[in-house]
Amino acid sequence: MRRRLTQKFVPIVLSVAMLVVAGCSSNTSDSGSGSAEGNSGIPIVKVFKSHMGIGSMPAADDPHVKYVADKTGVQYELITTPPGSEPSEYLNLMIASDELPDILRPIGGVEQTLIQQGGALPLDDLLPEYAPHVWESIPQEAWDIVRSASPDGKIYYVPKVFLVPERAPLIRKDWLDKVGMEMPATVDDYVEVLKAFRDKDPNGNGKADELPTSGREFGRWMDHLFAMYGVAMWEGYPEWDEYNGKIQYAGTTDNMREAIKFIRMLYEEKLLDNETFLNKGEVWQAKINNNLVGSWYHLPANVRDRLNAMLTQAPDAYIAAMPLPKAEGFEAFVTQKSMGEPEWMIPAVKQDNAPNALKLLDFFYNPENDEFVRFGLEGEQHEVKDGRKVILPPADNKPLALGMKNLTTAEDMNKRIEETYPEDQQQMVKDMFVVSTADARQIAGDGLPASVYEGFPDIQSHKLFQEVLTKIVIGELPLEAYDEYVKKWNASGGEVVTQRVQEWYEKVKK
Secondary structure (H helix, E strand, O other): OOOOOHHOOOOHHHHHHHHHHHHHOOOOOOOOOOOOOOOOOOEEEEEEEEOOOOOOOOOOOOOHHHHHHHHHHEEEEEEOOOOOOOHHHHHHHHHHHHOOOOOOOOOOOOHHHHOOOOOOOOOOOOOHHHOHHHHHOOHHHHHHHHEEEEEEOOOOEEEEEEOOOOOOOEEEEHHHHHOOOOOOOHHHHHHHHHHHHOOOOOOOOOOOOOOOEEHHHHHHHOHHHHHHHOEEEOOOOOOOOEEOOEEEEHHHHHHHHHHHHHHHHHHHHOOOOOOOHOOHHHHHHHHHHHHHHEEEOOOOOHHHHHHHHHHHHOOOOOOEOOOOOOOOOOOOOOOOOOOOOEEEEOEEEHHHHHHHHHHHHHHOOOOOHHHHHHHOOOOEEEEEEEEEEOOOOOOOEOOOOOOOOOOOOHHHHHHHHHOOEEEEEEEEHHHHHHHHHHHHHEEOOOOOHHHHHHOOOHHHHOOOHHHHHHHOOOOOOOHHHHHHHHHHHHHHHHHHHHHHHHHHHHHHHO
């Protein structure tokens, strides 16, 4: 997910400019353009990967580090966000303190800050030479989108490429069976299903505690309710897509107005969790896990933990992807963002060590290393049970293993499912991808650079949209307030941003 560029980046701009100058004059310091060497004399590449979950930092003698070093001639040193810190703020701190890694995952819009201020290294010539597997495996369309994100048309970052839909409307199929209903085909059918979930005790505990559908604060992670009305949404943020023949912000369209009207009705009828706009992520997940939510929107590839939690209370729990119910007059679709999101970039001050950083990255994209990339080392990242490699769960006392590839095809996803799910759950998840793929559509704004929002942080943060959505849905404002919000959005910079987006889109189409 591309995170939002905030006003915190204002003081960083000068720091980036200073880093460019520092890179021209310093070749010896660890934070300059020269490369450090490990105890064995091989070059060290410092990798910042924001946050990686449970585990400790691997040392130079870690078996995973040594294996990669033996294969690449490069020793990696992993840098991640300290506990309790926010990743984008920590990255900003590294930039401001002149302690940049050799290769980093840009977050918080930092890629545009670096590109605009000359702090990012162009990779057009370096990728084919030092990372040929990266260069060849990423589709040309994705590289074109990356080029469109820079003023000089150069490649400043390696993009994430996800060629299968990541998200989908999910529904408790066992609940449908218990209330004696079929998968809903229309919005009216869906409303009837939600009413049955509300009234007929499908979780079987004798309490009226079912939440027919639910979302999170600011109206996030309930994209299915917008998608039925043809609204491009990504984790609760309106995206840019074609409406009436032009690329527009989905948060100001007639489609969005109808979606909000529908969601308001669900809220009034208690078909939408009335705590939706209070739900933190962990609270929302706990409600799903605890057998309380009938329909939600999330990642099919990550339902294993949700399902296993449900099974402790409902032995017949079964999660299915729900084909999007149709609303008359609207084209429903699941938003797909396949290409263009920044994944890896190299600071300009690290130019001298760039070949080593790219060699390291290329190792993870080389098909010859697929087995290692997926499973790691036996005894460290996986064990063999009945002749089958089984990935070991993470733990605080186990060093983190570096993974740098973020290119997923349907074949990759099938392998992931077969390798990480029990056999009796694999077909369930595969079926989810069949449904979500049928409904998915790549939106026009896929790969949109954060630079289009320069000078308008409230437009980029979706602050105006989130405020009017919340207040209309919970009844603090009438639906007509949406029309006033659209005028305010345009007057507050939306018109300028729209013009920039349309200019970018014309460049992409050419």
